[in-house]
Amino acid sequence: MEGRVRGLEYVTAMTRVLVIEDDAAIGRLLRHSLTEAGNTVAVATDGTSGLTLAVQEQPDVVLLDLGLPDLDGRQVLRMLRAVSRVPVIVVTAQDDDRTVVEALDAGADDYLVKPFGGEQLAARIRAVLRRAGTPGADRVVRLGGLEVDPAARQVRLDGSPIELARKEFDLLWLLASRPGEVVTKREMLAEVWGLPFGGGDRTVDVHLSWLRRKLGETAAAPRYLRTVRGVGMRLAPPAED
Numbered sequence: 501m502e503g504r505v506r507g508l509e510y511v512t513a514m515t516r517v518l519v520i521e522d523d524a525a526i527g528r529l530l531r532h533s534l535t536e537a538g539n540t541v542a543v544a545t546d547g548t549s550g551l552t553l554a555v556q557e558q559p560d561v562v563l564l565d566l567g568l569p570d571l572d573g574r575q576v577l578r579m580l581r582a583v584s585r586v587p588v589i590v591v592t593a594q595d596d597d598r599t600v601v602e603a604l605d606a607g608a609d610d611y612l613v614k615p616f617g618g619e620q621l622a623a624r625i626r627a628v629l630r631r632a633g634t635p636g637a638d639r640v641v642r643l644g645g646l647e648v649d650p651a652a653r654q655v656r657l658d659g660s661p662i663e664l665a666r667k668e669f670d671l672l673w674l675l676a677s678r679p680g681e682v683v684t685k686r687e688m689l690a691e692v693w694g695l696p697f698g699g700g701d702r703t704v705d706v707h708l709s710w711l712r713r714k715l716g717e718t719a720a721a722p723r724y725l726r727t728v729r730g731v732g733m734r735l736a737p738p739a740e741d
């Protein structure tokens with residue numbers, strides 16, 4: 501899926517994640533937290549269907565459990581590497597060095613040892629996408645007079661730099677990476693604060709109002725930050741009039 505906005509320098513896309521995991525509970529949890537964070541998720545419950553989906557769906561990143569019912573995860577990885585360069589994060593219950601080394605040798609880009617949190621997972625996905633040079637993952641976004649540079653973590657408004665606190669920047673980048681699209685407060689909590697199950701609406705509101713002030717606008721007279729009542733916020737260039 502893509503969000504297109506007039507006058508925008510590039511088009512961003514949601515990350516498509518393929519999860520290959522036979523444990524139904526973990527599969528559901530991953531699907532939930534990844535979807536909440538704004539990704540598109542497909543789940544395969546064995547290695548064979550995982551390989552099929554990897555070819556058919558062309559995901560941006562694969563999360564691969566090493567213990568699968570039909571094939572060994574390292575075998576899946578070698579077969580996948582024969583047909584695709586998609587970034588693969590291996591998910592393993594075994595944290596012994598040898599398993600991890602074998603997975604990396606078989607072509608994994610990174611690994612996670614169970615259990616792991618949603619925030620760590622999101623960070624690992626961002627990192628492998630960045631290293632893979634996925635278009636748009638690390639590009640400067642320009643919307644009207646607003647310029648957001650995720651690599652340098654710098655923001656300029658009408659040519660002048662703006663100082664943002666860490667969470668303010670993360671929040672702005674989340675909105676800027678999906679220009680024109682409504683981002684829900686739950687997505688903001690999941691992506692910026694690592695709270696995929698909500699519980700911090702007030703925090704989001706406070707940071708949004710700080711961000712607004714730094715962008716030189718108010719809720720009554722918005723320019724870039726458009727409140728979508730009861731849903732969330734979207735970032736768009738100021739209305740031309």
Ligand code: CA
Binds near residue numbers: 521
């Ligand atoms: Ca398993």
